[in-house]
Amino acid sequence: MKKSLVLIIFVAVAWVMMYQWGDSPETQQILQEIDKNKAYQQPVRPEPRQPAEEIQLIKPASGLPQGHLFDENPVVDLIIGLNHFALCLGHLKVKDSNEPVKLSAKQLAYLQPYYDACETEQKIMSLYNQNNIMLKLQGAANDDRLKLLMKVGALNTEDWRLIQEWVVDMKAQELLLASALVERYLFVNSENDLATALGSRDARYNGMMVEQGFALLACKKGMDCSHSSGLMLTRCADDERACGLNYFEYVEAISLSGFKRDLATTVDWIKHTFAL
Amino acid sequence: MRHIITTVITILIVLLFVYFFNQTPVKEKKRTAVPKQSTEVPSAKPTAQSMTAELDEKTQAEFRFYKDNWQKGLGDHQPKPLNKDPSYIEAYRDYDYARSHCKDIITSLAIGAEPFGYELRDYKEQMSEQQRRVFQNRVTKCQDLGHPTWKNEITMDVGLVVAHLKNRMDQLTPETAEEVALQNNLKQIEAIEKIGHQLFNLERGETIDFDLRSELYQQKRNLQSQYPQKVLFAPYAAEDMPLVESLNQQVAEIEAQMKANTFFDHDKIQSSQEVLFNAISQLDVSMKNTISGDGFWAIYVWFKDKHSDDRFDSYLKSMKQPVGIKKFDDWIQPIVMKFRACELGIPCGADAPLAESVCLDFRTPQSSDSCGKGVIDYYVDDHLSAHQLMDVEYVLQNRFAL
Incomplete structure (x- = not known):
């Protein structure tokens, strides 16, 4: 009797442990998908310095309206463009203001060729200067997405419905915009399905998961997330551990175990919620 | 008559006692007071x-x-x-x-x-x-x-x-070992502030000729006002470039003259930089080793505040050990530090100042849920998920080798 009681307790504890710490099938799947990206286990590798002329910050897509580099929708084009050129915009701003450079030697060694390219690509970047930003916004004044993005105050359930409809049709890069909206909605409506799935009452943490989850899905759907993408170059400028890594490698290399598991749960939740 | 004389003598004796009693310390001071004059608040001052x-x-x-x-x-x-x-x-x-x-x-x-x-x-x-x-x-x-x-x-x-x-x-x-550790930690911080202050003054240099300096400053301002209009993040128009280049050159010349008009004690600057770097490295070690919860918290708050101070930024970079992506690091570090401070004995009960700060952290949604709860009880029982706790535990062990 005593033995069987011990056995039952042992099995129960093991089951609870597996439930708590074990990877769900969905988690396994996403972790495996990250695993497919072979290079992530390599340590941060110093990139060979390339001459500036070999570095191309933008790979223009064909068939877009004049003045657009990324998308036919002016708002989407604007936000992706600002994101893409964030490294150069930040660099030129610092250069103009004569502020001291705050990058480590490793960051500078990696980013200098890209900074040199910024100097030569100023003309393309001027598509995203203040004048053109205003023009693009004026041209899209009646766009529902713009209205949603610019909405002041908390997003309501009707907004949430619009976001869901919109996200379903989104292309890779656009998912970054969805991330901002979803994060904003969940932050205010803290009792939500994601909070339940993560078992987390911390709205800031959950928002961070949404942001990373959407970025991960955008990368999977074809957004440029290579080590030389706008996404990763800006991260390198912010955190030297990101220099030379693609997004998958970066997340895998620096994230802690609990974070990775929660990220996998979040990706599952996003896929399920937005039918992606 | 005798009765009156006795009464008067008794009163005199009592008065003498009272007089002497007031001249002598009532009791030995329980704590040793160090009679020193504060530089900040003079103790003897007019009412x-x-x-x-x-x-x-x-x-x-x-x-x-x-x-x-x-x-x-x-x-x-x-x-x-x-x-x-x-x-x-x-x-x-x-x-x-x-x-x-x-x-x-x-x-x-x-x-x-x-x-x-x-x-x-x-x-x-x-x-x-x-x-x-x-x-x-x-x-x-x-x-x-x-x-x-x-x-x-x-x-x-x-x-x-x-x-x-x-x-x-x-x-x-200080009397207890924790109090001694706290005092040492506070002295370290004070010393670093002092070294930093001296160094930043040295780095600014000393103007040699003040009249020349204001003249050059005025000339530079005049030149800067002549730059053509520029759209943010966009290059100057091609026709403006000759003027811009000429102005750039003149400004650079004036800046060189301004620099030549300033005395920099390079040897002293270099040695002060080394002293500051060593003192900050030592403070980082103290943060790991101190036995005082209050000392630990004082050091943590100092590092946190100084990370947003440009003058200290380059000295603190090598001490930074970020965990995960930047946002995750910003989220987890304050929680980890509270766990460590509580472990070291800083008051963490429901009425403690630290619990009060968690309750009044208006930037964090749901902070109100923590009001009336001890810091650790709130994080472990109410706030953190199993995965979040696992990461907090990992960082605690990794950073402080518990």
């Missing part, structure tokens, strides 16, 4: 009354304004006097509370405003009932800490409140 008599009318009106506001702010509250015989750590906690939480509150009360200050004014409408109660306790404590200064000074300057409390702490000698 508020004598100072007031010498003030002009306008200053007196200001003085009355602050005093009236302070009194109004007190309402029915009778300020609790400061502990007359505090231990070193008790005196430190009063000082730390005042410098960390009371500056805005005391300043607001002295000018007759609501005690929210600039930082909290946006949150006052969103406060929950529990947060309001905790905040009122904070106001009351700040009034208690500020009141002795209000009574003795001619102005209600919050800097004086903090300086008085620091002076009170500095006059005590």
Whole structure:
């Protein structure tokens, strides 16, 4: 009797442990998908310095309206463009203001060729200067997405419905915009399905998961997330551990175990919620 | 007659006793007071009354304004006097509370405003009932800490409140091992502030000729006003480039002259930089090794504040050990540090200042849920998920090798 009681307790504890710490099938799947990206286990590798002329910050897509580099929708084009050129915009701003450079030697060694390219690509970047930003916004004044993005105050359930409809049709890069909206909605409506799935009452943490989850899905759907993408170059400028890594490698290399598991749960939740 | 003489003699003896009694210390001071003159708050100073008599009318009106506001702010509250015989750590906690939480509150009360200050004014409408109660306790404590200064000074300057409390702490000698560790940690921080201040002065250099300096400065401003209009982030128009290049060259020449007009003691700068770097590295080691929870927290707060100070930034970079992506690091570090401080014995119960700060952290949604709970109880039982706790535990072990 005593033995069987011990056995039952042992099995129960093991089951609870597996439930708590074990990877769900969905988690396994996403972790495996990250695993497919072979290079992530390599340590941060110093990139060979390339001459500036070999570095191309933008790979223009064909068939877009004049003045657009990324998308036919002016708002989407604007936000992706600002994101893409964030490294150069930040660099030129610092250069103009004569502020001291705050990058480590490793960051500078990696980013200098890209900074040199910024100097030569100023003309393309001027598509995203203040004048053109205003023009693009004026041209899209009646766009529902713009209205949603610019909405002041908390997003309501009707907004949430619009976001869901919109996200379903989104292309890779656009998912970054969805991330901002979803994060904003969940932050205010803290009792939500994601909070339940993560078992987390911390709205800031959950928002961070949404942001990373959407970025991960955008990368999977074809957004440029290579080590030389706008996404990763800006991260390198912010955190030297990101220099030379693609997004998958970066997340895998620096994230802690609990974070990775929660990220996998979040990706599952996003896929399920937005039918992606 | 004899009876009268006896009575008079008895009275005289009693009076003599009273006289001698007043001349001798009532009892041995429990704590050793170090008789030293503070540089910040002179201990021997004219009384508020004598100072007031010498003030002009306008200053007196200001003085009355602050005093009236302070009194109004007190309402029915009778300020609790400061502990007359505090231990070193008790005196430190009063000082730390005042410098960390009371500056805005005391300043607001002295000018007759609501005690929210600039930082909290946006949150006052969103406060929950529990947060309001905790905040009122904070106001009351700040009034208690500020009141002795209000009574003795001619102005209600919050800097004086903090300086008085620091002076009170500095006059005590630490007795326990934790108090000694705390004092050492505070001395390290003070020394770094001093070295930093000296270094940043050296790096600014000394102007050789002041007239030349203002002349060059004016010339530079004139040149800068001649630049053509520029759209943000866009290059100058091609036709403007010759002018821009000419102006750039002239500005560069003036800057070179300004530099030549400044004396830099390069040897001293280099040696000060090394001293500062070593002192900060030592402080980082102390953060790992200190046995004082209060000392640990003081060092953590110093590092946290200085990360946003450009002058210290390059010295702190090598100490930074970020965990995960930047946002995750920003999220987890404050939680980990609270766990560590509580482990080292800083008060973490429901009424502790740290618990109060978690409850009044208006930037974090649901912070109100923590009000009335101990810091660790709140994080473990109510707030963190199993995965989050797992990561907190990992960082704690990794950073502090527990």
